[in-house]
Amino acid sequence: MIFSKKFLGQCSFEIIFSFVVCVCNFVQVIGQNFKCPLKNGFYPDLIQCDLYYRCYNGQAEERLCADGLVFDDSNPNHERCDIPVNVDCLERKELQKPKPSKGCPRANGIYRHWDTQICDKFVNCVEGKANELPCPPGLIYDDSKSNCAWPTDSLRKDCTNTRREILEDGFSCPIEEIIGPNGRVLPHPTFPHQEDCQKFYICRNGVTPQYGSCSPGSVYNDVTFQCDEPENVPGCENWYGDDKKEETKKP
Template identity: 45%
Template sequence: MKLLLISFFVTFTVVTNAQQFKCPPKDGSYEDPIQCDKFYECVDGVPKEKLCPDGLVFDPTIRKINKCDQPFNVECGDRTELQPAQPSRLCPRRNGFFAHPEPSVCNIFFNCIEGDHTEIRCTAGLHFDEYSGTCVWPQSAGRQGCDDTTTKKLKDGFECPKDGQIDANGQLIVHPKYAHPTDCQRFYVCLNGEEPRDLGCQVGEVYNDESQRCDAPENVPGCEEWYKDEPAPKAAGKKS
C-alpha cells in the first residue's frame, strides 16, 4: 500500500507539472523554466515531460532532435535545478567529464558514459578544468593543492622561461626551443611552455637558434668550429 501511494504521488506530480506547462503554438521540445535537465515535448499543444540522461542538460538552441548536451556547453541561466544524481564508481553522475576525486591530482579526469568511466590524462603541464571540460594551463584552471608531477628544472639548472616565445605572427609557440648556453650541439624544448627536455642534434650538426632546428656548423655564428677537434669517423669496413 505504501509503495502504491508513493508511485501515485510521483505520477501525480509529473502529470501536474506537465499540465502546468503551456506549450507554444509550434510543436517541438521546450525547456523547463527552473530545471536545466528537464524539458517538454509538445505535440498538438499537449506537453509530455522528459529528462535528459543524468549528467546532461537541455539546450533549446540545438537544431537537432537530441537537445541534451554537456553542462559546459549550455547556458542554463536561472534553470539551476537538476534531477537527483545517479552516481557510480568515479562518476558523480552517469554522464559527463569529471575531475579525479583526489583534489591533488589535477592532470587526470574521467569521461563517464552511462556510468562507465574512461580515464584520460592531460598533456604534460596542463590541468583539467570542469568548467570547460578540457585541459588548460594551470593558471586558467585555477585549481588549488595540485601535486606538481612534472619536472620544472633540469639537472643543469635550466628552467622554462615564464614569458614563452612568440612566432613571426605574434602567436605563442606551444613547444618553444632554446639554445644551450655553452654546448652548440644541445638545445632545450619546453613542452607546453612548462616542462623542459634536454635534446641534442646528431653528430656533425649544431643547433641554430634562428631557424629553431639543427643545422651545419658554418651556418651558426660562434659554432663554426665546434667539431674541428673531433676525430674523423672511420670508414665502414676498414680496420685500424
Template identity: 40%
Template sequence: MQQSKYVVWSVTLIFWGFLEALSPEGIPAPNYNCPEPNGRFSDPEQCDKYYICKKGEAEEILCPEGLLFDNSIPNREKCVLPHNVDCGAREFVQDRAPGSDPRCEKANGVFNHDDPRVCNKYLNCDKGVAFEMPCPDPLYFDVEIGGCVRQENLSEYAKRCSEENDYLEIDGFKCPGGDTIGPQGLLQQHPVYPHPNDCQFYFTCYFGKEPNKFGCSKGMVFDADNQQCKDPSEVPDCSCWYECKENSACPTNCNPDCTCPVA
C-alpha cells in the same frame, strides 16, 4: 598559417554517440499546459527537465543525470553537457543517483581528475562509470569549458597543478617504458597493459609514459593476450573474477583463475 592563440580540445565528440543513443522515457503530464500543440519545452524551474507535446498532450522528460536541457535553438532543443547551457531561472536539477563511481560528480559528464596533482587528465563519466582521459600534450583540462586548453588560457575555475607533480602512477601501476609490441606484431605508440590486480580494468600508457586507466563493461574482463574485453569464460586467468563457478571446490571464495586460496 597563423596559429590561434586560444586552442581548445573539445570533449564533445566523446559524448556524441552517447547522447544520440539515449532516448529518455517520459511520463504523462496532464497538468502541463502546452504552449504549442507540438514541440519540446523546458520546465520553468528545473534545468534538466522538459516536456514533449504531441497534439496538445504532454509528457514529462528528465535528461540523463548530469546533462541539461538546452532550449537556445528553436526546434533543436536537446539534452547536452552543461558547459554552454544558460539555465536562467531554471535553478534546480535532479539529485545524484546512488550507485555511481564516487569520483563522478554526476552519472554523466566530464569532470576534474580526482587527484589534486593531475591537471592534464580528466574524468569522463558515462552512466556512472568513470574513465580517465588524457589531454593532448601540452594542454590542460578546464572544467569551466569541459575541454583541454593551453595553460595560459585556463579559466579562473580550472584546477592548477605544478609540473613537478606529474602523476605517473595509478593503482600501483607505472608504465614500464621502452618499446612494446602489440598483439598484431606492431610497435604500439600507446602501449596497453592489464591492471595488476583487477581483471575488469586495464591501462593505456600515453606515449609509453603516462598511465590512463580504462575499464571493460560490468560483467566483462580484459584479455591481456589480445587486448580485448571478453566474457570471463574466455579468459582462464579471470574466469572467476565476478563469481566462483557452481562446481568449484571453493564456491564462496576463489581466486580470479578459479583456484582456491591457500589457507
C-alpha cells in the same frame, strides 16, 4: 538525437565526446501544471534545467534528461540533452538528485580528474562509467569550460604546481615562459646540457622534456637557442679539441 560534438577552442586538435541523447530518462507523466506554448514540440521546465516536456496535440508529457545532462531548448523541434557548459539554463537552476559513482560526480558529463594532483587529464562519464582521457601536451583541464586549455588561459588556479616530467638526469622544464631573441614566447624552448656542450634539452609545448643533440663539430648556444661553432660559445671553445682543428684544415 545525437550529442553535439563540441570542443576545446584553443587547441589545434579535436576530441569528440559521444553521448547518445537517448540517454534521456523518459518519465511517462502528464505535465499537469505545464501549458504547451504550441500544440507540438519540446519545451523546458521553468525551474529545473534537466526537466522538459514533449507536447503533442496540446498535451504535455514530462521527460527527464539522464543525470548530468540538461535540456537544450534552442530548438523546440529537436529533443536534445547536452552537458551543462553547452546549454544556457538561465533561471532554471534546479537539477535532479545526482547519481554519483566512482570517478563520476554524476552519471554523465565531463569532469576534472578524481586525483586533485592530476591536472592534465579529465574524466568522461557515460552512464556512470568513468573514462579517463588526457589533455594534449602542455594543456590542463579547465572545468569551468569543460575543455583543455593553456594554463595561462585557464580559470583553474590550483594547477600552477602541476607535476612535471623529469628526465633521468634530473632535468625538468621550467614553469615560466621562455622569451626568444625576437621577444616572443618560444613554443618549444631549448636549454643547455649541464655537462655536454654538444647536447641540449627540448621542452615540447613548454612542458615535455626530451634530449637533443647538435651535429658533430657544433655545440649548443644558449644565447641564440641554436647550434653554433664552438668558438662562439664561451666555455665550449675547445670542446672538440684537436679533432675540430684538424677538421677545419681539410680542403
